[in-house]
Amino acid sequence: MKTIVELYDKEPLENILSACVFEPEMVVYICDARDSSLRKETAVERLLKSRGLLTQSRFYYINTSDIKAIWKTMDAICRDYPNCAFDCTGGKDLVLLVAGVFCKEKRIPAYYIDLDRKKMVNLYGCEELVKQFYVPQFSAEDVFSLAGAKLVGYGHFIPKQMDEKFEKSVPDVWNIVLKNPDAWGGVVGYFQAAGIGKREDDLEVCAPKAIYVNNQVTARCNEVILERLSECGVLENLEIKAEKVCFRYRDIQMKKCLQNHGIWLELYGYLNAKQSGLFGDVRTSVVVDWDNAHGRTPSTRNEIDILVVEGVTPVFISCKMGVPSPLALTEIKILSEKFGGERTRTMMLTAANVHEENRPLSQRAKDLGITLLDRGNLQREELVQSLQRIIAK
Numbered sequence: 001m002k003t004i005v006e007l008y009d010k011e012p013l014e015n016i017l018s019a020c021v022f023e024p025e026m027v028v029y030i031c032d033a034r035d036s037s038l039r040k041e042t043a044v045e046r047l048l049k050s051r052g053l054l055t056q057s058r059f060y061y062i063n064t065s066d067i068k069a070i071w072k073t074m075d076a077i078c079r080d081y082p083n084c085a086f087d088c089t090g091g092k093d094l095v096l097l098v099a100g101v102f103c104k105e106k107r108i109p110a111y112y113i114d115l116d117r118k119k120m121v122n123l124y125g126c127e128e129l130v131k132q133f134y135v136p137q138f139s140a141e142d143v144f145s146l147a148g149a150k151l152v153g154y155g156h157f158i159p160k161q162m163d164e165k166f167e168k169s170v171p172d173v174w175n176i177v178l179k180n181p182d183a184w185g186g187v188v189g190y191f192q193a194a195g196i197g198k199r200e201d202d203l204e205v206c207a208p209k210a211i212y213v214n215n216q217v218t219a220r221c222n223e224v225i226l227e228r229l230s231e232c233g234v235l236e237n238l239e240i241k242a243e244k245v246c247f248r249y250r251d252i253q254m255k256k257c258l259q260n261h262g263i264w265l266e267l268y269g270y271l272n273a274k275q276s277g278l279f280g281d282v283r284t285s286v287v288v289d290w291d292n293a294h295g296r297t298p299s300t301r302n303e304i305d306i307l308v309v310e311g312v313t314p315v316f317i318s319c320k321m322g323v324p325s326p327l328a329l330t331e332i333k334i335l336s337e338k339f340g341g342e343r344t345r346t347m348m349l350t351a352a353n354v355h356e357e358n359r360p361l362s363q364r365a366k367d368l369g370i371t372l373l374d375r376g377n378l379q380r381e382e383l384v385q386s387l388q389r390i391i392a393k
Contacts, residue, residue: 002024002026002081002083002084003024003025003026003027003028003083003085004018004019004022004024004026004027004028004084004085004087005027005028005030005074005077005081005084005085005086005087006027006028006029006030006087006090006091007030007086007087007090007091007095007096007099008029008030008031008032008040008059008090009090009091009092011090011341011342012043012146012147013146013341013342013343014090014091015029015040015044016044016047016048016146017113017115017136017312018087018089018113019055020047020051020053020136021132021133021136022129022132023053023054023055024055025054025055025056026055026056026057026081027044027055027056027057027058028057028058028059028060028081028084029044029057029058029059029060030060030062030064030070030073030074030077030091031059031060031061031064032061032062032064032092033061033062033063039148040059042148043145043146043147043148044057045057046145046148046150047142047145049145050139050141050145051136060073064095065094067094067098070094070095070098070099071102074098074099074102078106078108084108084109085108085109085110085111085125085126085129086099086102086103086110087110087111087112087113088100088110088111088112088123089112089113100123103124104124107124107125108124108125109124109125109126109129110123110124110126111123111126111129111130113133115135115312115343118135119133120133135311135312136311136312137280137281137309137310137311137312138281138311138312138314139280139281139309140281140283140286140307140309140314142309143307143309143339144288144339147338147339147340147341148291149288149289149290149339150288150289151286151288151289152287152288152289152301154284154285154286154287155285155286155287155303156256156260156263156285157257157263157266157267157284157285158285159270159283159284159285161253162271166254167271169232169234170264170267170268170271171268171271172234173234173257173258173264174264174265174267176225176228176229176232177265178351180225181322181352181375183225184225184321185321186219186222187225187226188258188259188260188261189213189217190211190220190221191255191258191259192219192259193211193213193219194207194219195255195259196213200252200255200256201252203248203249203250203251203252203255204246204248205245205246205247205248205249206245206246207221207244207245207246208244208245209221209243209244209245221245223240223245226238226240226245226247227240230247233250234249234250234258235247235248235249236248236250262319262320262321265319265320265321265349265350265351266284266285266305266306266319268378268383269284269305269306269317269349269383270282270283270284270306272384273306273308273383273384273387276384276387278310278384278388279308279310279391280309280310280311281307281308281309282306282307282308283304283306283307283308284305284306284307285304285305286303286307287301287302287303287304288301288302288303288304288339289301290302290338302335304316304317304318304335305317305318305319306319308387310391312343313340313343313344313345313391314336314339314340314343314344314345315345315387315390316332316335316336316339316340316344316345316346316347317346317348318331318332318347318348319348319349319350320348320349320350320351320352321352322350322351322352323350323352323354323358323361324348324350324352324354324361324372326361326364328348329348329361329364329368329370330368332346332348332370333346333369333370345390345391345393346369346370346371347370347371347372347373347386347387347390348365348370348371348372348373349378350372350373350374350375351374351375351378352374352375353374353375353376354372354374355372355374355376355377356376362374371386371390373386
């Protein structure tokens, strides 16, 4: 197999899957002349590069409503690339119909990929290819490249900073957070107030139990939660006196995380997905650039709280400590579909009791096709099982 002919489809995955599986020398695309922007070429090239493939690409732009033009183009492609096969998985209806007749009449190898069933169907002359077919494992970089975007780094947490010691602390801290999310917000506020004016690497804290932030806000320490944090080793040398509290953060990374209200929900979700061993790629705090393919500025960027990928199916996960707004639900749905295409899955994690206390919001998530896990679901440790179910859909 030297050349695969693709009938360019609006669903990006349909255009690149065969190249990822069979790694041909050339992929030829038959495209609609009404869309001659370079964006599709850029997306294909970046995906091939992201996966380290040497496959080259060529694009033919034609009138896809003209049967003679379609037939003539296919004839020319087969002359230029005699050892080719047609991928009939995607493409416009008329182009697909003509391709079927063309391949049958000219006895050109052709096949169809049923991704939902994870199988390849031989239409003609592709018996050996069927034996070689498998569903590739995409990375986060592949997912974004396919959409013409780019993973440019990480936001408030860099995964490589999570060592074994930090990983062991995540469940301990998360259990404290989940037991009383409202109280946790106050604790984070106290940590932030106690750090005002201090250097980032200053781990020592000795502050009043009540810190006046401004005329409207007073941050107060929660002795019970501080003691629990001390017991699980993320705070050291804790001393609670009559009017003061003194302690030391275990390290700089822990200090940053304890001063961040929502990060522990993200870390909990990330670590559970990673440790399950069920997903080919698991990332957190991913920053994606929408359209900076050629280094143009300014460009639109978003941060994805958690992204897991199984095969070619990505799951975009948004995390909200409080009750998510309808706008937040819509935003994560739009982002997931933009970057993940038709196969994408969307999930929302929240530490609020949404299913019992906010039925309209729960129904809205369901209507949008978003799997929403609230405090009750998280307490019952249903995250990994829920991810398994939506990946299998």
